[in-house]
Amino acid sequence: MKVGYLGPKGTFSYEICNNIYSDEYEKIPFWTIVDLIKALESYVIDEAIVPIENSLQGCVTEAIDTIIKSNNISIYAEEILKINQNLMAKNKYDLNEIKQVYSHPQALAQCRGYLQNNLKQAELIEVSSTALSAKEVSQKENVACICNMSCREEYNLEIIEKNIQDNNSNETKFWRLLNYNKEVIDANKMTLIFSTEDKPGALFKVLRIFEENNLNLTKIESRPTKKQLGQYYFWIDVDLSNNVYEKVIKELQDEVIEFKLLGKYKSNIGG
Numbered sequence: 138m139k140v141g142y143l144g145p146k147g148t149f150s151y152e153i154c155n156n157i158y159s160d161e162y163e164k165i166p167f168w169t170i171v172d173l174i175k176a177l178e179s180y181v182i183d184e185a186i187v188p189i190e191n192s193l194q195g196c197v198t199e200a201i202d203t204i205i206k207s208n209n210i211s212i213y214a215e216e217i218l219k220i221n222q223n224l225m226a227k228n229k230y231d232l233n234e235i236k237q238v239y240s241h242p243q244a245l246a247q248c249r250g251y252l253q254n255n256l257k258q259a260e261l262i263e264v265s266s267t268a269l270s271a272k273e274v275s276q277k278e279n280v281a282c283i284c285n286m287s288c289r290e291e292y293n294l295e296i297i298e299k300n301i302q303d304n305n306s307n308e309t310k311f312w313r314l315l316n317y318n319k320e321v322i323d324a325n326k327m328t329l330i331f332s333t334e335d336k337p338g339a340l341f342k343v344l345r346i347f348e349e350n351n352l353n354l355t356k357i358e359s360r361p362t363k364k365q366l367g368q369y370y371f372w373i374d375v376d377l378s379n380n381v382y383e384k385v386i387k388e389l390q391d392e393v394i395e396f397k398l399l400g401k402y403k404s405n406i407g408g
Contacts, residue, residue, distance in 0.1 A: 147268030
Protein backbone atom coordinates (compact mmCIF):
# COMPACT_ATOMS: atom_id res chain seq x y z
CA MET A 138 0.00 0.00 0.00
CA LYS A 139 1.20 3.49 -0.89
CA VAL A 140 0.31 6.65 1.04
CA GLY A 141 1.22 10.13 -0.15
CA TYR A 142 2.02 13.19 1.96
CA LEU A 143 3.17 16.77 1.40
CA GLY A 144 6.95 16.52 1.45
CA PRO A 145 9.81 16.66 1.83
CA LYS A 146 10.77 14.53 4.84
CA GLY A 147 10.67 16.65 7.97
CA THR A 148 7.42 18.54 7.25
CA PHE A 149 4.48 18.39 9.65
CA SER A 150 2.68 16.27 7.02
CA TYR A 151 5.60 13.82 7.20
CA GLU A 152 5.34 13.81 11.00
CA ILE A 153 1.64 12.93 11.10
CA CYS A 154 2.06 10.42 8.27
CA ASN A 155 4.62 8.56 10.38
CA ASN A 156 2.41 8.83 13.45
CA ILE A 157 -0.58 7.22 11.71
CA TYR A 158 0.73 4.82 9.09
CA SER A 159 2.81 1.75 9.94
CA ASP A 160 5.97 0.65 8.16
CA GLU A 161 3.82 -1.60 5.99
CA TYR A 162 2.93 1.51 3.98
CA GLU A 163 5.26 2.98 1.40
CA LYS A 164 5.29 6.70 2.22
CA ILE A 165 5.71 8.87 -0.85
CA PRO A 166 6.38 12.65 -0.70
CA PHE A 167 4.82 15.11 -3.15
CA TRP A 168 5.95 18.70 -3.59
CA THR A 169 2.50 20.30 -3.92
CA ILE A 170 -0.95 19.52 -2.55
CA VAL A 171 -2.35 19.52 -6.09
CA ASP A 172 0.17 16.87 -7.21
CA LEU A 173 -0.62 14.80 -4.11
CA ILE A 174 -4.38 14.79 -4.70
CA LYS A 175 -4.00 14.22 -8.44
CA ALA A 176 -1.78 11.19 -7.73
CA LEU A 177 -4.51 9.73 -5.54
CA GLU A 178 -7.17 10.51 -8.11
CA SER A 179 -5.20 8.69 -10.83
CA TYR A 180 -4.43 5.65 -8.59
CA VAL A 181 -0.67 6.31 -8.40
CA ILE A 182 -1.09 6.01 -4.60
CA ASP A 183 -3.73 4.24 -2.49
CA GLU A 184 -4.25 6.88 0.20
CA ALA A 185 -3.28 10.48 0.94
CA ILE A 186 -3.03 12.56 4.09
CA VAL A 187 -3.65 16.25 3.39
CA PRO A 188 -3.57 19.36 5.61
CA ILE A 189 -6.97 21.04 5.40
CA GLU A 190 -7.15 23.68 8.14
CA ASN A 191 -4.91 25.39 10.68
CA SER A 192 -6.22 26.92 13.89
CA LEU A 193 -4.25 30.14 13.29
CA GLN A 194 -4.11 30.48 9.49
CA GLY A 195 -7.49 28.94 8.62
CA CYS A 196 -8.43 26.86 5.58
CA VAL A 197 -5.77 25.40 3.27
CA THR A 198 -7.48 26.71 0.15
CA GLU A 199 -5.31 24.77 -2.32
CA ALA A 200 -6.44 21.51 -0.73
CA ILE A 201 -10.18 22.15 -0.52
CA ASP A 202 -10.36 23.69 -4.01
CA THR A 203 -8.59 20.67 -5.53
CA ILE A 204 -10.80 18.19 -3.65
CA ILE A 205 -13.95 20.01 -4.78
CA LYS A 206 -12.92 19.59 -8.42
CA SER A 207 -11.84 15.95 -8.07
CA ASN A 208 -13.89 13.09 -9.48
CA ASN A 209 -13.36 10.21 -7.05
CA ILE A 210 -11.83 11.55 -3.84
CA SER A 211 -13.52 10.90 -0.50
CA ILE A 212 -12.69 11.59 3.15
CA TYR A 213 -12.60 8.57 5.45
CA ALA A 214 -10.93 10.00 8.57
CA GLU A 215 -9.92 13.29 10.17
CA GLU A 216 -6.85 13.74 12.36
CA ILE A 217 -5.28 16.60 14.28
CA LEU A 218 -1.63 17.45 14.89
CA LYS A 219 -0.44 19.91 17.52
CA ILE A 220 2.10 22.22 15.91
CA ASN A 221 5.18 22.68 18.09
CA GLN A 222 8.07 24.74 16.72
CA ASN A 223 11.60 24.02 17.91
CA LEU A 224 14.93 25.82 17.56
CA MET A 225 17.64 23.47 16.23
CA ALA A 226 21.14 23.69 14.82
CA LYS A 227 24.10 21.59 13.73
CA ASN A 228 25.67 22.14 17.15
CA LYS A 229 24.24 23.17 20.50
CA TYR A 230 25.11 26.87 20.25
CA ASP A 231 24.42 29.54 22.84
CA LEU A 232 21.72 31.89 21.59
CA ASN A 233 24.16 34.79 21.22
CA GLU A 234 26.30 32.70 18.84
CA ILE A 235 23.51 32.30 16.28
CA LYS A 236 23.84 34.67 13.32
CA GLN A 237 20.92 33.51 11.16
CA VAL A 238 17.61 31.65 11.65
CA TYR A 239 16.08 29.75 8.72
CA SER A 240 12.47 28.64 8.40
CA HIS A 241 9.21 28.85 6.51
CA PRO A 242 7.58 32.33 6.74
CA GLN A 243 4.65 30.98 8.78
CA ALA A 244 6.97 29.31 11.29
CA LEU A 245 8.97 32.52 11.67
CA ALA A 246 5.75 34.47 12.20
CA GLN A 247 4.51 31.96 14.78
CA CYS A 248 7.73 32.44 16.77
CA ARG A 249 8.08 36.21 16.33
CA GLY A 250 7.91 37.00 20.05
CA TYR A 251 10.58 34.45 20.95
CA LEU A 252 12.85 35.65 18.16
CA GLN A 253 12.50 39.30 19.19
CA ASN A 254 13.20 38.52 22.83
CA ASN A 255 16.05 36.05 22.38
CA LEU A 256 17.60 36.37 18.93
CA LYS A 257 17.53 40.06 18.05
CA GLN A 258 20.98 39.80 16.50
CA ALA A 259 20.03 37.00 14.10
CA GLU A 260 19.05 37.55 10.47
CA LEU A 261 15.79 35.77 9.58
CA ILE A 262 15.99 33.75 6.35
CA GLU A 263 12.76 32.57 4.70
CA VAL A 264 12.73 29.23 2.84
CA SER A 265 9.96 27.15 1.25
CA SER A 266 9.50 24.65 4.10
CA THR A 267 10.64 23.97 7.66
CA ALA A 268 12.20 20.73 6.39
CA LEU A 269 14.32 22.65 3.88
CA SER A 270 15.44 24.99 6.65
CA ALA A 271 16.65 21.98 8.63
CA LYS A 272 18.54 20.64 5.62
CA GLU A 273 20.22 24.02 5.03
CA VAL A 274 21.23 24.45 8.65
CA SER A 275 22.66 20.92 8.91
CA GLN A 276 25.45 22.04 6.59
CA LYS A 277 26.29 25.42 8.17
CA GLU A 278 27.92 26.83 11.29
CA ASN A 279 26.44 29.37 13.73
CA VAL A 280 22.99 29.26 12.16
CA ALA A 281 19.73 27.73 13.43
CA CYS A 282 16.35 26.71 12.09
CA ILE A 283 12.79 26.48 13.34
CA CYS A 284 11.26 23.09 12.59
CA ASN A 285 9.43 20.08 14.05
CA MET A 286 10.95 17.20 15.98
CA SER A 287 11.02 14.81 13.01
CA CYS A 288 13.82 16.94 11.54
CA ARG A 289 16.12 16.17 14.45
CA GLU A 290 17.00 12.62 13.38
CA GLU A 291 16.41 13.20 9.68
CA TYR A 292 19.11 15.92 9.50
CA ASN A 293 21.17 15.07 12.62
CA LEU A 294 20.43 18.31 14.46
CA GLU A 295 20.80 19.40 18.06
CA ILE A 296 17.86 20.86 19.96
CA ILE A 297 18.60 24.32 21.32
CA GLU A 298 15.11 24.99 22.68
CA LYS A 299 11.75 23.23 22.38
CA ASN A 300 8.29 24.73 21.87
CA ILE A 301 9.27 28.30 21.04
CA GLN A 302 5.94 29.18 19.36
CA ASP A 303 4.13 32.23 20.74
CA ASN A 304 0.70 30.55 20.69
CA ASN A 305 0.33 27.07 22.17
CA SER A 306 -3.08 26.58 20.56
CA ASN A 307 -1.59 26.02 17.11
CA GLU A 308 -3.08 22.86 15.58
CA THR A 309 -3.57 21.55 12.05
CA LYS A 310 -6.42 19.35 10.87
CA PHE A 311 -5.66 16.69 8.28
CA TRP A 312 -7.97 14.61 6.10
CA ARG A 313 -7.15 11.03 5.20
CA LEU A 314 -8.35 10.53 1.62
CA LEU A 315 -9.19 7.56 -0.59
CA ASN A 316 -9.99 7.28 -4.30
CA TYR A 317 -13.23 5.41 -3.65
CA ASN A 318 -16.14 5.62 -1.23
CA LYS A 319 -15.52 3.58 1.90
CA GLU A 320 -18.32 2.94 4.37
CA VAL A 321 -17.20 4.05 7.83
CA ILE A 322 -19.31 2.29 10.45
CA ASP A 323 -18.52 4.69 13.31
CA ALA A 324 -18.72 7.89 11.23
CA ASN A 325 -19.43 10.93 13.38
CA LYS A 326 -18.96 13.71 10.83
CA MET A 327 -19.99 14.57 7.29
CA THR A 328 -18.56 17.12 4.83
CA LEU A 329 -20.44 18.37 1.81
CA ILE A 330 -20.22 21.03 -0.87
CA PHE A 331 -23.13 22.78 -2.57
CA SER A 332 -24.10 25.88 -4.50
CA THR A 333 -27.40 27.74 -4.50
CA GLU A 334 -29.31 30.10 -6.72
CA ASP A 335 -28.26 33.75 -6.43
CA LYS A 336 -31.45 35.07 -4.85
CA PRO A 337 -32.65 36.27 -1.43
CA GLY A 338 -33.19 33.46 1.07
CA ALA A 339 -31.53 30.71 -0.99
CA LEU A 340 -28.84 29.92 1.58
CA PHE A 341 -31.29 30.33 4.46
CA LYS A 342 -33.55 27.63 3.00
CA VAL A 343 -30.63 25.21 2.88
CA LEU A 344 -29.43 25.95 6.42
CA ARG A 345 -32.99 25.60 7.75
CA ILE A 346 -32.94 21.93 6.67
CA PHE A 347 -30.17 21.25 9.20
CA GLU A 348 -31.99 23.12 11.97
CA GLU A 349 -35.25 21.27 11.32
CA ASN A 350 -33.43 17.93 11.55
CA ASN A 351 -31.45 18.89 14.67
CA LEU A 352 -28.04 18.59 13.00
CA ASN A 353 -25.21 20.79 14.25
CA LEU A 354 -23.00 22.55 11.69
CA THR A 355 -19.41 22.67 12.92
CA LYS A 356 -18.14 24.67 9.94
CA ILE A 357 -19.46 26.74 7.05
CA GLU A 358 -17.20 28.49 4.56
CA SER A 359 -17.56 29.77 1.00
CA ARG A 360 -15.15 29.07 -1.85
CA PRO A 361 -15.31 30.66 -5.33
CA THR A 362 -16.59 28.32 -8.06
CA LYS A 363 -14.00 29.88 -10.42
CA LYS A 364 -16.66 29.97 -13.10
CA GLN A 365 -17.85 33.55 -12.62
CA LEU A 366 -17.14 36.38 -10.19
CA GLY A 367 -19.62 36.27 -7.32
CA GLN A 368 -20.47 32.56 -7.63
CA TYR A 369 -19.60 30.38 -4.64
CA TYR A 370 -19.58 26.85 -3.29
CA PHE A 371 -20.46 26.39 0.36
CA TRP A 372 -18.36 23.94 2.35
CA ILE A 373 -20.19 22.56 5.39
CA ASP A 374 -19.09 20.15 8.13
CA VAL A 375 -21.94 18.41 9.96
CA ASP A 376 -21.93 16.60 13.30
CA LEU A 377 -23.66 13.24 12.77
CA SER A 378 -25.10 12.89 16.26
CA ASN A 379 -28.30 11.34 14.91
CA ASN A 380 -29.23 9.09 11.99
CA VAL A 381 -31.24 11.44 9.81
CA TYR A 382 -28.44 12.39 7.42
CA GLU A 383 -29.81 10.33 4.50
CA LYS A 384 -33.09 12.24 4.73
CA VAL A 385 -31.17 15.51 4.98
CA ILE A 386 -29.06 14.72 1.90
CA LYS A 387 -32.20 14.10 -0.15
CA GLU A 388 -33.77 17.36 1.02
CA LEU A 389 -30.56 19.25 0.22
CA GLN A 390 -30.31 17.80 -3.29
CA ASP A 391 -33.86 19.01 -3.97
CA GLU A 392 -32.97 22.55 -2.84
CA VAL A 393 -29.50 23.27 -4.27
CA ILE A 394 -28.02 23.62 -7.77
CA GLU A 395 -24.82 21.58 -7.31
CA PHE A 396 -24.21 19.05 -4.55
CA LYS A 397 -21.25 16.85 -3.61
CA LEU A 398 -20.82 14.65 -0.56
CA LEU A 399 -17.10 14.59 0.24
CA GLY A 400 -17.44 11.94 2.90
CA LYS A 401 -19.05 10.51 6.03
CA TYR A 402 -16.09 9.73 8.26
CA LYS A 403 -14.60 9.31 11.70
CA SER A 404 -13.22 12.50 13.21
CA ASN A 405 -10.49 11.81 15.76
CA ILE A 406 -10.43 15.39 16.99
CA GLY A 407 -11.09 15.75 20.69
CA GLY A 408 -10.79 12.09 21.52
